[in-house]
Amino acid sequence: RKEVEQDPGPFNVPEGATVAFNCTYSNSASQSFFWYRQDCRKEPKLLMSVYSSGNEDGRFTAQLNRASQYISLLIRDSKLSDSATYLCVVNPDAGGTSYGKLTFGQGTILTVHP
Amino acid sequence: DTAVSQTPKYLVTQMGNDKSIKCEQNLGHDTMYWYKQDSKKFLKIMFSYNNKELIINETVPNRFSPKSPDKAHLNLHINSLELGDSAVYFCASSPGQGAGEDTQYFGPGTRLTVL
Numbered sequence: 696r697k698e699v700e701q702d703p704g705p706f707n708v709p710e711g712a713t714v715a716f717n718c719t720y721s722n723s724a725s726q727s728f729f730w731y732r733q734d735c736r737k738e739p740k741l742l743m744s745v746y747s748s749g750n751e752d753g754r755f756t757a758q759l760n761r762a763s764q765y766i767s768l769l770i771r772d773s774k775l776s777d778s779a780t781y782l783c784v785v786n787p788d789a790g791g792t793s794y795g796k797l798t799f800g801q802g803t804i805l806t807v808h809p
Numbered sequence: 810d811t812a813v814s815q816t817p818k819y820l821v822t823q824m825g826n827d828k829s830i831k832c833e834q835n836l837g838h839d840t841m842y843w844y845k846q847d848s849k850k851f852l853k854i855m856f857s858y859n860n861k862e863l864i865i866n867e868t869v870p871n872r873f874s875p876k877s878p879d880k881a882h883l884n885l886h887i888n889s890l891e892l893g894d895s896a897v898y899f900c901a902s903s904p905g906q907g908a909g910e911d912t913q914y915f916g917p918g919t920r921l922t923v924l
Contacts, residue, residue, distance in 0.1 A: 738899055738915035739852065780850070796865060797913060799852040 696721050701783050701800035708807055712773045716803045718766040718783030727786035728759055730768050732779045733802065739782055742768075773807045780804050812836070813916035815900050821922045822890060829886045830919045832900030840864075841883035842901040842913065843875060852899070858883055859906050890923045897921070 701718045708714050720728075728745035743750065745757040745766055756769040766783055783800035813834045822828055834841060842857040842865070857865035858877040872888045887894060897918045905911040 736918075738917050740915070741912050782852070796854055802850055 697800075698722060698798045699783055699785050699800040701803050703801050703803060705804035705806055708773055708805070710773055710775060710807055710809055712807075713769065713771045714773060714805065715770075716768045716781055716783075716805075718768075718800055720764050720766070720783075720785045720798075722785070722787050722798075723761075723764060725764075725785045725787050728757075728766050729784040729786075729797075730755075730757055730766075731782040731784050731799075733782055734779045739799075742781070770805075773805075775807050775809065778805055778807045813900055813902050813914055815898075815916040815919050817919060818917065819920050819922075821924065823924055824890055824892060826890050827886070827888045828890060828921075829884055830898055830900075830921075832883045832885070832916055834881055834900075834902040834914075834916075836902055836904075836914065838902035838904050838914075839880060840903045840906055840911075841877065841880070842903075843883065843885050844899040844901060844915075846897045846899060846918070848896070856883075856885075864906070892923050895921055895923045 699720050706714055730742040731739040732742045733739040743752050743757050745759045747759050749758045754771045758767045770777055780802040782802045785798045787796055816831050840859045843855040844852050845855055846852045855867055855869045856875045860880050861877045874886045877883045897920050899918045900916040901913040903911045903913045
């Protein structure tokens with residue numbers, strides 16, 4: 696089983712649609728979770744951190760279910776500029792020994808069309 | 810501009826050659842990283858340095874040798890390049906040691922093609 700698993704898509708949605716991405720992780724001791732965004736031929740950029748209580752940033756909502764080891768990202772009112780690859784990222788350990796070993800999923804490709 | 814920068818952006822070379830990629834960050838961060846993104850788009854960490862000290866060394870062939878002359882620079886030297894080394898190499902930095910929610914900021918990447 697992969698450490699971080701995502702549906703690679705691609706997801707093709709019209710502008711204005713709501714789209715949801717899912718991700719599962721295998722290490723139950725993982726402590727920190729993120730969604731990164733990567734545009735074609737560009738570097739990954741942090742989109743948002745994910746908290747157990749769920750968190751929202753404008754049109755983006757992230758949820759974490761520790762019991763199921765499951766992370767989600769919801770994008771409402773999709774824009775053309777949301778087209779990108781969305782990477783689910785897990786930091787296995789929040790303690791001092793974590794040393795930043797981020798584990799990336801394969802990414803989910805989103806294309807928003809007019 | 811404050812950023813993580815890498816040179817070169819593109820590198821095309823023959824098998825067996827030795828090459829270096831340079832990375833610099835002017836964000837004042839303590840930790841720097843090298844990642845490899847292969848053709849299947851998986852990003853995998855290779856190395857990280859905190860204040861010039863190696864703290865992560867994943868299972869990477871010893872043909873790859875990182876060097877950190879100071880905490881703002883982390884270079885990657887690759888000996889005897891092989892076809893399988895073709896990938897995009899990303900440098901990143903973070904303010905802390907990488908624990909918890911220490912955010913990593915990525916450079917633009919170096920696209921290495923080995924012929």
